[in-house]
């Protein structure tokens with residue numbers, strides 16, 4: 001994805017950082033290191049000021065906080081991988097994290113398990129840090145060993161609260177939050193109707209957005225608390241995400257019902273594998289509108305050749321090369337079976353830099369789907 005940085009790769013999943021994450025990360029370091037921690041480290045001081053310790057703690061606290069978000073997303077991802085769904089990447093951005101999985105869960109059980117794992121992990125982390133916090137708080141007055149209790153107590157308490165908040169917020173029953181996915185899985189299982197389940201789970205998301213927006217407005221107007229702006233932003237983000245999620249599901253359902261035969265073109269020319277490259281350029285590529293050609297040998301398709309394949313031969317030596325020297329063999333060419341639906345083509349175009357997919361029936365090429373025509377067709381079908 002453009003504009004994001006890859007910071008790590010865990011279990012084959014790219015961990016990405018969106019530039020907007022830097023805004024929230026620096027705000028967090030600032031508010032922890034310059035306000036919260038100085039106050040908590042010097043509870044008796046009238047105007048506590050930041051020092052090296054509070055700033056270092058602010059940085060450590062921020063990193064662990066985002067480590068918690070990452071752990072939450074990894075929990076979703078591990079379950080997705082176990083249920084046979086690939087995970088492209090995890091992106092940290094201004095509102096937290098998101099794990100991008102390759103395809104939507106195909107059963108309510110899979111959706112439920114993937115969705116519930118994140119909040120469960122956050123709850124477990126909250127319990128662990130909460131226990132640490134209580135334990136250190138009890139040990140501190142005894143002074144059994146010389147140990148910097150205060151900083152560890154502050155970090156443990158911060159992480160316990162953050163992970164608890166992460167779990168509870170994500171469990172709110174509004175799509176696309178985890179709780180909304182759990183709700184959709186339950187409704188889907190009950191009604192056996194994905195469209196209806198998604199509609200209601202997304203309405204749940206919009207209701208949660210309205211509540212958050214209301215809380216934000218209350219904080220700003222009645223309390224004069226500018227933290228309400230943050231609630232407003234999350235509400236706006238959630239409202240749009242819920243609406244888009246429902247549209248996307250309708251789109252996926254529509255695509256699922258389009259047979260490949262309806263979007264492929266059956267006009268294509270064949271060129272002999274033994275023809276010279278110069279002959280191919282002059283006789284096929286230049287006079288024709290199409291860009292991809294089937295290469296045949298003894299009446300059978302053995303590969304495809306397109307404009308881009310010409311790069312495999314030095315310019316000016318096209319007479320010395322034959323078509324089969326530079327073609328893409330059928331085994332390596334992007335292809336799709338004639339009886340599949342547009343969903344399969346969508347997945348291929350989304351994944352690879354493919355411009356054209358060959359449609360095959362048995363060992364024969366029966367047509368092509370070009371990226372441009374494919375999207376034109378999909379846009380029309382959407383209306």
Ligand SMILES: [Zn+2]
Pocket residue numbers: 072073076118119170178
């Ligand atoms: Zn989650």
